Amino acid sequence: MRRRIVVIGATGHVGTYLVPRLVRAGHEVIALSRGEREPYSPAAEWRAVQRIAIDREAEDAAGTFGERIAALDADAVIDMICFGAASARQLVDALRPTRPLLVHCGTIWVHGPALRVPVTEDEPRTAYGDYGVGKAEIEALLQRETLAGGVPSVILHPGHITGPGWPVITPAGNLDPSTWHKLAHGEPLPLPDLGLGVLHHVHADDVAQAFEQALTRPAAIGASFHVVSAQAMTLRGLAQGVARWFGREANLEFVDWLEYERRVGEEHARVTHDHVARGIAASIDRARSILGYAPRYSSLDALHEALGWLLSSGTIDP
Structure with missing residues (x-):
């Protein structure tokens, strides 16, 4: 089914692979970035993409970022570059009236030092440092939102994203x-x-694979998934x-x-x-069973x- 998909942070490590995947799958793609960089790898599919330059930090500060995204009337929003709960809350508040699927890029650094390995998604969040703590706060916010019947979300936690x-x-x-x-x-x-x-490394295209699959797996809504190599x-x-x-x-x-x-x-x-x-060392059992994730x-x-x-x-x- 053709869907209108907004990708925030579209020319980054994962977006470089994800956007062409979405185009090949027949979706209408709107790619948002600050406009300072082309994708890491060229692909013909980018010619079919609507590209919009946007400075998230500035628009968050002005209180307009969420409204800009909501106005694009997407069926799904993929957010690759949200690093704080306040930014996530602004986006969710703006999307709540139409409730598109929100797929958020987290990090395995929501986990601190491991007590059991492989680490599953059900382990308590023991993040430390601004990056991991911020991502853990966003995860909790999005899961509360989903459980309350608001914006449905899926959270993917990549490992050390790797590629050319x-x-x-x-x-x-x-x-x-x-x-x-x-x-x-x-x-x-x-x-x-x-x-x-x-x-625990992961190739950027394998992360892109997981994001693409999350769009079509209703059972994934409200859950978090590790996305790493096998x-x-x-x-x-x-x-x-x-x-x-x-x-x-x-x-x-x-x-x-x-x-x-x-x-x-x-x-x-x-x-x-x-x-x-x-x-x-993160488990991918949940991603395999629910998303159909199969790292190449x-x-x-x-x-x-x-x-x-x-x-x-x-x-x-x-």
Whole structure:
């Protein structure tokens, strides 16, 4: 069935893949972004899309963003860039009279350090930090709204979104480009905690797949879903996998956190700590059974495609 779908944040990591998927499925798509960037990957389907430039932050401040979206009279709204409960509330209030389906992009960082693995969607929300806490507050708001008979919603929680076109979380759990260089050249790569910290990557197109499926699964309304690869991996497992693409064995040096910070710098060490402290290996059983989610990419496959772009663009030196 052809539907009118508004995608907020349409040219980002996931939208790059999602918008062409929706066009191919026969939907009318209205793509909203700030107008500062083209999609990461070109696709002919974008020629069939109505594009609107909008500054959400400015319109939220003016109290007009929700009204702008409601005026587009959509059957479904996909919100990729909502980071605070106040912004979500403004959108929901404006959509309540017509009640389109609202599909929200959350994050697996609504979970703090794991007590049981794989982590299911039913685990208590133990988020910390502005990003995770904000997403957890939005999730609670949207679920209350749905239960009260207001705007129906579905919340998807992606892992570390990976793909060609942007820097991605490395096997060291940070964005340090020297990690790739060390693995390519057989140089020592320091890792904390014996390299046993866990990361759960997901390819952006697999996230797009889940968003597309959420539009057609009534049983998903009111629920949250993890959207990650089929299997999380440890830092050492990812490092070994990447090194083998270059015909090498990873030269890993396991160090304590003080030494790790000395070797990589305070900022990279902090990002690594933020990732491995959570240690999230997320279950996708609910997404498989209700959404029909079937990730095409393993964690390593997703990294491989991202690494190919990093090499071809000259971002890293092979």
